[in-house]
Amino acid sequence: MVSPPLLNVTDLNVHFPVRGGVFLRTIGSCKAVDGVSLTLQRGETLGIIGESGCGKTTLGKAIVHLLKPTAGTVMFEGQPQHHDRRQRARDFQMIFQDPAESLNPRQTVGDIIGEGFVVQKMGTPNERRQWVAALLEKVGLPTSSARKFPFEFSGGQRQRIGIARAIALKPKLIVCDEPVSALDVSVQSQVLNLLMDLQKEMELSYLFISHNLAVVKHISDRLAIMYLGKIVEMGPAEELYRAPRHAYTKALISAIPEADPTAPKQRIRLTGDIPSPINPPPGCAFGHRVKAPRYEESLKQPIALKEITPGHFVSNCPCCVE
DSSP, X not given: OOOOOXXXXXXXXXEEEEEETTXXXXXXXXXXXXEEEEEEOTTXXXXXXXXXXXXXXXXXXXXXXXXXXXXXXXXXXXXXXTSSHHHHHHHEEEEOSOTTTTSOTTSOHHHHHHHHHHHTTOSOHHXXXXXXXXXXXXXXXXXXXXXXXXXXXXXXXXXXXXXXXXXXXXXXXXXXXXXXXXXXXXXXXXXXXXXXXXXXXXXXXXXXXXXXXXXXXXXXXXXXXXXXXXXXXXXXXXXXXXXXXXXXXXXXXXXXXXXXXXXXXXXXXXXXXXXXXXSOOSSOHHHHHTTOTTGGGGGGXXXXXXXXXXXXXXXXXXXTBO
């Protein structure tokens, strides 16, 4: 028997108003996220991949309610996302891309990590100090770090502080918004391994947002490929890397650098410009961009995800899927 998903997102839209004219009237909308549906099981990592501007971060923020969705539903443990806001604040946490910008420079590390305990009215001041010290040790930092300020740490250490803050309230779901993209390559693997160790120890579920397919392959169980606010392919990570079906997925995978410079590799170079989310083209946006020969066929049918093998979904667009 398959257990019910921890997270169930259905037809999620996040549209931002576009204003213009003398009186700044609404003249359109920017469709940052446009009809996204996905599920996440307990203890699973779902990688969200796509180019900059495709809506990955907006999707993550809408799921944790940092942004209010325009339409659609987010169900967590069978309950609406907004049900019991205080408890949801403990269940949902987020790790941000830039560790320097996400930490308050005026607070000590101890205050940053322990702020959630204060907001949730948990423990005495002495107990909070003990919890903070235990969290610092868990992420590989000395307990003396609690008395220091964020500027006294390196980028990798700051991200460890951000991770400690995220796991402080023992959440069930963490949205990782490109958590290693601002770090050196040597530090990236350390932070990824830390996240994977914490996942096993605390039974965490991750939504891992990134544009780096090599990083996502290392940590994800399933992948969702986003293009211009929509998911165009989703399925088990190994299957998508081995046998991608959508033309956009194939292009992204072909761009992953090889460790062996002499290994034969055929790079798929994309042509055309990314359409504007304010005025997206009709039919398949990717087919319109690359001027696919069968683009006109995509205008004649609604485009939606179709299951082609168990758990592997791909857009039913005739111009991008063979």
